[in-house]
Amino acid sequence: MILGQTGIVHANDRLIRLSLPTELVESGLPKYLFPRFSLKTQVRVETVAPGEEAEIALGSEGRPVFTGLDQTWSMQVVSTEHPGAQKFADWIRSEIGQRAVTSYVVDGVQMFDLPQLEEVETVVAAYDGDxxxxxxxxxxxxxxxxxxxxxxxxxxxxxxxxxxxxxxxxxxxxxxxxxxxxxxxxxxxxxxxxxxxxxxxxxxxxxxxxxxxxxxxxxxxxxxxxxxxxxxxxxxxx
Structure with a gap:
């Protein structure tokens, strides 16, 4: 069970707590993904263990977002009104986020893939800088x-x-x-x-x-x- 109350906006909107099982942490994927998400959103991600208070959880329940390590990984947004949590949920389901997941390679082997029959939201890359x-x-x-x-x-x-x-x-x-x-x-x-x-x-x-x-x-x-x-x-x- 993931602790936390839906609808509560935390004081630190630029920090989200993400509940992850040990095997997913040890795969190295979080260290690969989080900097890519944080760079564009300025939202930091802190990893917590299952059962601790969190805004988002990756595990067996929720919406499937990727596969790997012999299972499908699903996402639950526990705190739906936390802006940082919603940003992460949108990013990980977007084309950019999914491409980041599938580009994680260890010793030449792709570790994760997209879930079957899952429609990936399309985000067109926009270069709006000067x-x-x-x-x-x-x-x-x-x-x-x-x-x-x-x-x-x-x-x-x-x-x-x-x-x-x-x-x-x-x-x-x-x-x-x-x-x-x-x-x-x-x-x-x-x-x-x-x-x-x-x-x-x-x-x-x-x-x-x-x-x-x-x-x-x-x-x-x-x-x-x-x-x-x-x-x-x-x-x-x-």
């Missing part, structure tokens, strides 16, 4: 490692792919939306209201990159408008 601002922020914040402007190629690091090369990858959108959790970015990147502070014992090795969600949206809009590089054979990049 592309002009994105061009400026990309050069300021990313240009020391990546080629953002071909005219400034000498200021980048040879081992870092250019924005044009990254734009040619089929998962470019996911890479740019979640870059801050992909190495080496976590060591020196801070996004206001999303990333936790650097640990005192692990200061950033270089001058930190500090940005807002507006900056991220602007960079995404800028990259969306770039002409992808013609790489010929598929690019192998981690």
């Amino acid at each position: 592309a002009a601002l994105g061009a400026i922020r990309s050069q300021e914040m990313c240009g020391r490692c990546h080629v953002v402007d071909p005219a400034r190629r000498m200021s980048s690091i040879d081992s870092s792919p250019s924005f044009f090369a990254l734009r040619s990858l089929p998962d470019w959108e996911d890479r740019f939306q979640t870059f801050y959790v992909l190495n080496p970015h976590p060591a020196f990147t801070q996004i206001a209201d999303v990333t936790p502070p650097f640990p005192d014992e692990l200061p950033p090795p270089i001058v930190p990159v500090e940005m807002t969600l507006e900056d991220v949206d602007a960079i995404l809009a800028f990259v969306a408008a770039l002409t992808p590089a013609d790489l010929g054979a598929p690019l192998q990049h981690q």
Whole structure:
């Protein structure tokens, strides 16, 4: 039984508690999904054990949202008036959320899939950021490692792919939306209201990159408008 009262709006609308069984936590899926959800919504997700108070629960009861680990995982929205809970429910059922679930791979194996006969809500990707601002922020914040402007190629690091090369990858959108959790970015990147502070014992090795969600949206809009590089054979990049 999931504790909690439907209709109560918690004081912290930017935090939701999600009840998850141990096997789902240990699969690694939550650590993969939550940053992708939090980056766009500014809503943090805290995992709690079944039986503890929660706004949402994933388990055997409710609406099926994905399959894996030899079962179908369903969602219950316990606190229907909590805005953060509703955002998560909408996201996990959307095309973007479902794509995030199915793109989770461990040792080359896709761990989760969509439930059969489940109609997935379609969300059209919209890049509503300021592309002009994105061009400026990309050069300021990313240009020391990546080629953002071909005219400034000498200021980048040879081992870092250019924005044009990254734009040619089929998962470019996911890479740019979640870059801050992909190495080496976590060591020196801070996004206001999303990333936790650097640990005192692990200061950033270089001058930190500090940005807002507006900056991220602007960079995404800028990259969306770039002409992808013609790489010929598929690019192998981690």
